[in-house]
Amino acid sequence: MPEFPVIQVLDWNQAEAHARRVRDAVFIVEQRVPVELEWDAWDARCDHALALDAQSNPVGTARLLPDGHLGRMAVLAEWRGQGVGRALAQALLAKARERGMRRVVLHAQTYAAGFYRKLGFEEFGAEFEEAGIAHIAMSLALSEQRSDG
Numbered sequence: 279m280p281e282f283p284v285i286q287v288l289d290w291n292q293a294e295a296h297a298r299r300v301r302d303a304v305f306i307v308e309q310r311v312p313v314e315l316e317w318d319a320w321d322a323r324c325d326h327a328l329a330l331d332a333q334s335n336p337v338g339t340a341r342l343l344p345d346g347h348l349g350r351m352a353v354l355a356e357w358r359g360q361g362v363g364r365a366l367a368q369a370l371l372a373k374a375r376e377r378g379m380r381r382v383v384l385h386a387q388t389y390a391a392g393f394y395r396k397l398g399f400e401e402f403g404a405e406f407e408e409a410g411i412a413h414i415a416m417s418l419a420l421s422e423q424r425s426d427g
């Protein structure tokens with residue numbers, strides 16, 4: 279992991295402008311997710327991880343819902359394959375432990391299941407469609423001892 283991007287975990291008030299830039303580019307423009315599906319009332323209640331480059335431009339984001347769902351994981355195309363997604367996930371797993379959560383679950387786009395498997399997540403249930411994209415549910419049990427994400 280290079281010195282940049284740096285990872286911050288923020289509330290929606292602090293993260294909104296940056297998170298919107300990344301999610302607009304990745305989900306709405308690149309993946310053609312309908313705008314009305316992308317933005318929901320959960321954002322205001324989530325912890326948001328942001329990855330910022332040396333100029334403080336956002337290059338990645340993800341969110342943790344109060345019920346332990348990890349989601350909206352997005353890294354700008356030119357920043358992929360450099361550990362940014364893993365760093366975002368690890369920051370939110372650390373936050374989940376801090377909040378006393380014992381399990382984190384997510385709906386992975388099926389093509390990205392291997393990314394989450396490397397973080398320790400395991401698939402459960404059958405594949406399903408969300409926003410026109412194939413997904414699979416995955417979960418990770420959090421031990422109380424670990425703090426390295």
Ligand SMILES: CC(C)(COP(=O)(O)OP(=O)(O)OC[C@H]1O[C@@H](n2cnc3c(N)ncnc32)[C@H](O)[C@@H]1OP(=O)(O)O)[C@@H](O)C(=O)NCCC(=O)NCCS
Binds near residue numbers: 357358365396
């Ligand atoms: C999925 C995504 C977040 C991964 O982010 P990233 O920054 O490229 O991932 P990282 O570089 O941190 O990868 C961590 C590890 O996962 C692997 N990995 C990354 N994407 C993967 C994929 N699609 N399938 C399998 N493995 C993958 C990497 O090779 C790396 O492995 P390593 O530890 O052996 O080197 C990014 O591709 C993305 O934003 N995609 C578009 C949006 C999207 O689909 N989000 C997921 C919604 S569920």
